[in-house]
Amino acid sequence: MLNLSQTQKQTLRISPSQIQLLNFLQLSTLELEEHIKTELEENPMLEEVSATDDAEMDDFDKDGQDSTQSNSSDYLDWDEYNDDDVPNYKTQLNNYSGDDDLYSAPIVQQVSWRDDLKEQLHVLALTERQQLLGDFVIDSLDENGFLKYDAEAIADDVSFTNNIFVDETDVEEIIRIIRKLEPVGIATSNLQECLLAQLDHKREQGCNVELAYEVVLNNLDDLAVRNYEKIMRTREICAEQLKAAVTLITSLNAKPISEENVSSILVKDNIIPDYLVFYDDNKIEVSLNSNQIPPLKVNNSFNDLLHGTADKATTHYIHTKISAANWLIDAIQQRETTMLKTMRTLIKLQEEFFKTGNVQKLKPMTLKDVAEIIGMDISTVSRVTSGKYAQTPFGTIHLKDLFSGGIFTESGTEVSNREIQQTLAGLIAGEDKNAPLNDFQLADLLAQKGYPIARRTVAKYRDHLGIQSAQLRRVL
Numbered sequence: 001m002l003n004l005s006q007t008q009k010q011t012l013r014i015s016p017s018q019i020q021l022l023n024f025l026q027l028s029t030l031e032l033e034e035h036i037k038t039e040l041e042e043n044p045m046l047e048e049v050s051a052t053d054d055a056e057m058d059d060f061d062k063d064g065q066d067s068t069q070s071n072s073s074d075y076l077d078w079d080e081y082n083d084d085d086v087p088n089y090k091t092q093l094n095n096y097s098g099d100d101d102l103y104s105a106p107i108v109q110q111v112s113w114r115d116d117l118k119e120q121l122h123v124l125a126l127t128e129r130q131q132l133l134g135d136f137v138i139d140s141l142d143e144n145g146f147l148k149y150d151a152e153a154i155a156d157d158v159s160f161t162n163n164i165f166v167d168e169t170d171v172e173e174i175i176r177i178i179r180k181l182e183p184v185g186i187a188t189s190n191l192q193e194c195l196l197a198q199l200d201h202k203r204e205q206g207c208n209v210e211l212a213y214e215v216v217l218n219n220l221d222d223l224a225v226r227n228y229e230k231i232m233r234t235r236e237i238c239a240e241q242l243k244a245a246v247t248l249i250t251s252l253n254a255k256p257i258s259e260e261n262v263s264s265i266l267v268k269d270n271i272i273p274d275y276l277v278f279y280d281d282n283k284i285e286v287s288l289n290s291n292q293i294p295p296l297k298v299n300n301s302f303n304d305l306l307h308g309t310a311d312k313a314t315t316h317y318i319h320t321k322i323s324a325a326n327w328l329i330d331a332i333q334q335r336e337t338t339m340l341k342t343m344r345t346l347i348k349l350q351e352e353f354f355k356t357g358n359v360q361k362l363k364p365m366t367l368k369d370v371a372e373i374i375g376m377d378i379s380t381v382s383r384v385t386s387g388k389y390a391q392t393p394f395g396t397i398h399l400k401d402l403f404s405g406g407i408f409t410e411s412g413t414e415v416s417n418r419e420i421q422q423t424l425a426g427l428i429a430g431e432d433k434n435a436p437l438n439d440f441q442l443a444d445l446l447a448q449k450g451y452p453i454a455r456r457t458v459a460k461y462r463d464h465l466g467i468q469s470a471q472l473r474r475v476l
Contacts, residue, residue: 246475423451
């Protein structure tokens with residue numbers, strides 16, 4: 001005999017549409033724009049709200065009367081005046097303001113440094129075989145412009161790829177030719193060769209680089225750890241001589257390809273903000289950057305087809321597409337509502353920061369704090385702020401940077417770790433570079449300012465700020 005029992009339990013299930021909506025919240029403005037374009041191409045039931053649609057809505061007054069049916073007598077004499085010579089600028093209406101657009105830097109044609117090297121190589125009097133080898137070597141360079149492969153390995157790769165025999169000496173010859181191209185130091189194998197190539201170039205220009213050349217050639221490891229005493233003892237030089245050599249060496253590029261020597265041909269990607277924060281009568285306001293997102297509506301032109309066909313496949317297709325269009329429109333509205341609610345809460349919690357732009361005014365804040373105020377889940381707040389940027393009067397900020405932990409000072413006040421990091425950076429900026437402050441000394445100074453943190457926390461904050469250790473910050 002079967003034993004039957006009844007149990008009751010509570011489970012949480014997320015529907016596919018809810019999961020899709022959560023992923024929808026995470027889209028940035030640019031990603032949302034691309035998503036809408038794709039949907040407009042794939043869904044015939046979805047279309048943009050045109051200017052004609054807006055005009056038709058405006059043609060009706062509050063009583064439901066069509067305003068186009070006004071006194072027709074006003075236009076009886078139109079034929080008499082329609083040929084008048086009226087300047088064009090008086091018949092054009094422009095309600096569009098340039099203030100509606102965000103400033104963006106002019107886009108220039110981007111040319112990769114590899115293509116630039118190939119152009120330099122192809123203007124030389126080389127054979128077709130040498131140009132083939134040169135292009136292969138340039139494509140073998142890493143992202144910093146270093147050549148990590150030896151001539152023998154490159155010769156084998158070229159021979160195998162192009163089904164030709166290439167000798168090692170041919171590759172060595174083309175490498176020497178590429179190393180004469182711009183920027184100086186290209187196709188070198190490591191930091192030392194890159195620095196020596198730049199010093200050779202300066203020597204050809206008439207600069208005195210002998211001591212700097214000897215230091216790079218024989219004492220580069222000591223220079224890396226700032227062991228100046230050993231270098232002076234080994235080279236038998238004084239501090240002033242070493243200081244001049246170090247100044248020359250630090251003026252060189254550590255990598256053949258760096259931001260300094262590609263800035264003229266490459267442009268950093270522009271950040272498109274998702275929020276616009278501005279001041280209105282001394283009040284902080286926020287809006288979404290949705291100028292490029294078109295208003296959408298469901299295309300009703302298929303209603304006749306829907307009611308006039310008995311084909312189940314056609315009916316199912318139309319119903320599916322209409323449901324998808326309605327869901328997208330509702331999702332966009334819900335996304336905008338959630339984003340605005342979250343951003344207004346962020347501004348309220350970090351009001352002092354948004355008024356001044358001072359990082360030290362940031363208060364400790366977590367995702368949970370925001371989620372409790374707006375009545376949503378922490379994951380929702382994370383999706384709304386992840387990868388999102390806000391344009392403010394003092395610059396564009398990443399919303400994730402507004403969140404930080406905090407500690408209690410000796411006075412009992414809770415401060416953000418961003419404030420501590422800024423104080424730490426100020427202490428390091430004002431230190432004596434001949435005798436930089438170590439992490440223990442920095443921890444003591446921070447404690448004197450009311451920030452009792454451990455030495456390992458100082459090291460963590462210093463690494464986060466991209467500041468080197470005391471030994472590597474030392475200068476002559």
